[in-house]
Amino acid sequence: MSEARDEILAGIRRSLGVSATDTTRRQIVEARIAAAARGVLPQRGEGAVPTRAATFQAQAESVAASVARVAGDADIPAEIARFLRENNLPATLRMGEDTRLGALPWDATTIGISKGPSNGDDLNAVSHAEAGVAETGTLVLVSGPDNPTTLNFLPDNHIVVLRADAIAANYEDVWSELRTRFGKGLMPRTVNLITGPSRSADIEQKMLLGAHGPRRLHIVIVG
Amino acid sequence: MSAHATSPQFKDNAHRALQDTQLQKALGNVRHNFIERRAQAAARLPEFEALRDQARDLRDHVLAHLDLYLEIYERKVTEAGGHVHFARTAEEASRIVVDLAKARGAKIVTKGKSMVSEEIGLNAALERAGIEAVETDLGEYIIQLRGEAPSHIIAPAVHLNQEDIESDFRRVHTWLPKDRDLEAPESLLAEARATLRAKFLASDIGITGANFLVAETGTSIIVTNEGNGDLTQTLPKMHVVVASIEKIAPTLEDVAGIMRVLARSATGQDMSVYTTLSTGPRRPGDVDGPEEYHVVLVDNGRSNMLGTDFEDMLRCIRCGACMNHCPVYHAVGGHAYGWVYPGPMGAVLTPSLIGVDQGGHLPNASTFCGRCESVCPVRIPLPKLMRHWREREFERHLSPATVRSGLAVWAFFAKRPKLYALSARIGIGLMGLAGRSRGRFAWMPFAGGWTKYRDLPAPQGQTFQAMFKRQRGASR
Numbered sequence: 197m198s199e200a201r202d203e204i205l206a207g208i209r210r211s212l213g214v215s216a217t218d219t220t221r222r223q224i225v226e227a228r229i230a231a232a233a234r235g236v237l238p239q240r241g242e243g244a245v246p247t248r249a250a251t252f253q254a255q256a257e258s259v260a261a262s263v264a265r266v267a268g269d270a271d272i273p274a275e276i277a278r279f280l281r282e283n284n285l286p287a288t289l290r291m292g293e294d295t296r297l298g299a300l301p302w303d304a305t306t307i308g309i310s311k312g313p314s315n316g317d318d319l320n321a322v323s324h325a326e327a328g329v330a331e332t333g334t335l336v337l338v339s340g341p342d343n344p345t346t347l348n349f350l351p352d353n354h355i356v357v358l359r360a361d362a363i364a365a366n367y368e369d370v371w372s373e374l375r376t377r378f379g380k381g382l383m384p385r386t387v388n389l390i391t392g393p394s395r396s397a398d399i400e401q402k403m404l405l406g407a408h409g410p411r412r413l414h415i416v417i418v419g
Numbered sequence: 420m421s422a423h424a425t426s427p428q429f430k431d432n433a434h435r436a437l438q439d440t441q442l443q444k445a446l447g448n449v450r451h452n453f454i455e456r457r458a459q460a461a462a463r464l465p466e467f468e469a470l471r472d473q474a475r476d477l478r479d480h481v482l483a484h485l486d487l488y489l490e491i492y493e494r495k496v497t498e499a500g501g502h503v504h505f506a507r508t509a510e511e512a513s514r515i516v517v518d519l520a521k522a523r524g525a526k527i528v529t530k531g532k533s534m535v536s537e538e539i540g541l542n543a544a545l546e547r548a549g550i551e552a553v554e555t556d557l558g559e560y561i562i563q564l565r566g567e568a569p570s571h572i573i574a575p576a577v578h579l580n581q582e583d584i585e586s587d588f589r590r591v592h593t594w595l596p597k598d599r600d601l602e603a604p605e606s607l608l609a610e611a612r613a614t615l616r617a618k619f620l621a622s623d624i625g626i627t628g629a630n631f632l633v634a635e636t637g638t639s640i641i642v643t644n645e646g647n648g649d650l651t652q653t654l655p656k657m658h659v660v661v662a663s664i665e666k667i668a669p670t671l672e673d674v675a676g677i678m679r680v681l682a683r684s685a686t687g688q689d690m691s692v693y694t695t696l697s698t699g700p701r702r703p704g705d706v707d708g709p710e711e712y713h714v715v716l717v718d719n720g721r722s723n724m725l726g727t728d729f730e731d732m733l734r735c736i737r738c739g740a741c742m743n744h745c746p747v748y749h750a751v752g753g754h755a756y757g758w759v760y761p762g763p764m765g766a767v768l769t770p771s772l773i774g775v776d777q778g779g780h781l782p783n784a785s786t787f788c789g790r791c792e793s794v795c796p797v798r799i800p801l802p803k804l805m806r807h808w809r810e811r812e813f814e815r816h817l818s819p820a821t822v823r824s825g826l827a828v829w830a831f832f833a834k835r836p837k838l839y840a841l842s843a844r845i846g847i848g849l850m851g852l853a854g855r856s857r858g859r860f861a862w863m864p865f866a867g868g869w870t871k872y873r874d875l876p877a878p879q880g881q882t883f884q885a886m887f888k889r890q891r892g893a894s895r
């Protein structure tokens with residue numbers, strides 16, 4: 197343990213007038229972390245799946261994402277082909293190893309698929325979201341070989357597949373899901389919460405899309 | 420070394436700023452955009468005020484248990500395969516980062532926006548070690564080209580106009596055709612995007628700040644709109660997080676609560692575009708992401724603020740709302756404050772961090788209209804804390820010369836009715852300061868003490884004593 201560490205912690209205790217051996221304080225802190233209690237929750241995201249999906253869509257569209265609804269998995273490739281065509285984009289798509297994406301009927305389209313992370317040369321990518329948050333139209337993506345993080349940021353056009361029943365009311369519901377999947381106190385390397393395409397207002401406070409990340413964010417809600 | 424301060428020359432800085440027509444034009448953007456957007460975002464969320472109370476209480480709880488949360492956070496980061504470094508001072512923090520970079524033979528580092536890295540003077544330290552540090556947030560990139568400090572904590576280039584940026588890009592991007600069209604802001608953005616893409620891909624180390632450090636999971640969180648922070652931390656072999664010690668949040672639930680007030684207060688967005696939770700380095704099977712993950716926890720004076728009048732200031736989540744709503748900031752911009760943190764939060768924080776001898780004038784840079792406190796998402800009593808600094812100045816029995824120069828700063832504002840008119844025109848009226856238009860000095864602490872040995876300037880043609888007496892009479 198470094199000298200700086202010990203000095204800083206001792207300095208904090210001195211300033212607060214507390215002792216390192218005070219067990220009551222420790223119990224308070226440990227209980228708070230164990231409970232991970234929810235605070236004030238906005239009503240806005242609440243409702244059954246169709247309501248949550250509708251709220252999600254409205255929120256995502258309000259921050260310049262485009263949203264399409266499809267009935268089932270089989271419809272996803274055609275919808276993505278339509279999106280690429282209508283935006284005059286080449287029929288190419290980069291994706292990770294996610295089997296939910298890999299198993300889709302891509303052959304029914306002319307889209308050329310390549311797999312793996314992005315090195316910056318890919319114009320279009322598709323990812324599968326872990327979840328969505330209705331409250332703010334936010335996508336939740338988790339790192340790993342299935343959906344590499346670089347696909348979320350390097351391509352110009354990011355397409356994200358999201359299951360309607362994976363749209364949570366709020367962030368707290370997503371945290372619960374993550375704890376179930378990864379364990380209490382454990383997290384995947386990266387969790388990306390994405391709300392709309394990249395933007396900057398650094399030039400005279402004018403909002404411009406496509407600063408460093410994707411210029412377009414297209415969300416395909418399934419179900 | 421901490422970033423160099425010109426705060427002692429605040430009055431001269433402010434005077435220059437008021438004469439600077441380009442700056443005055445740019446500052447109009449702050450007045451017009453931020454205020455309205457925040458108000459609309461707050462109105463859209465019925466729970467907003469309750470969330471502010473909750474955020475204040477949470478931050479207080481964290482500060483009261485900061486030592487314990489830091490220990491838990493450190494353990495969780497280590498368990499996830501990351502490394503935590505503690506830095507007592509700005510110098511120590513910069514040295515840790517420089518040593519990490521040198522040990523990896525790094526030639527170029529990319530940086531996400533981080534106020535604490537400005538505070539510790541990290542870019543200068545890296546450059547002294549022969550390492551190129553590239554700011555990648557558009558605003559930060561622009562001011563780096565100009566050799567300037569940020570003038571706002573979330574909008575670093577808000578003091579500039581499009582013409583300024585165009586001429587900087589033409590001066591620096593000499594490899595591009597001279598006759599290219601940079602008329603539209605979109606073309607400036609595209610040029611910066613292309614230039615910085617090459618830097619991201621060449622970078623050896625990515626340095627980001629952190630909006631939150633989660634004790635429960637050992638996670639660091641950045642909140643951005645551009646995606647530059649994510650490219651910064653995802654592409655190089657090493658990710659270094661530089662964060663001040665008070666950024667702790669106990670749990671993910673606590674983060675969710677504060678997130679709901681952060682973007683709304685800052686930019687008026689319901690949620691920033693990218694909120695990224697990072698826990699340790701690349702995992703087995705990962706095909707991207709950094710191989711090493713380090714966190715440098717910076718104290719630099721903060722532990723001394725705990726248990727004092729200024730502990731409240733450590734609740735700050737760096738949203739920028741206080742400066743967005745400050746008539747003094749609107750009038751003089753961020754650079755006049757002379758150090759890293761401008762506006763009301765800077766006026767309170769700067770003397771705490773670099774000393775009252777350096778930053779002691781700043782608490783006078785206030786009209787005490789109370790708007791900063793009324794919008795602060797964690798309800799920091801900024802006007803009260805500015806008053807505390809002035810009381811301290813007095814109690815410390817600083818030499819009359821020092822007190823005089825402090826008052827000179829205050830008088831500078833008092834004599835410029837435009838500043839007061841500005842705050843009145845926006846019509847906040849929240850503090851219920853009786854008779855703001857006639858005598859605004861009744862609130863002044865120690866005014867009697869000051870006036871015992873010195874005449875105060877006579878704002879708007881009346882003597883201070885006359886106004887003071889009349890105001891006291893009127894308000895009783």
Ligand code: SF4
Pocket residue numbers: 684734735736737738739740741742764791794795796797798799
């Ligand atoms: S003092 Fe309050 S309003 Fe100002 S930046 Fe900090 S949190 Fe935001």
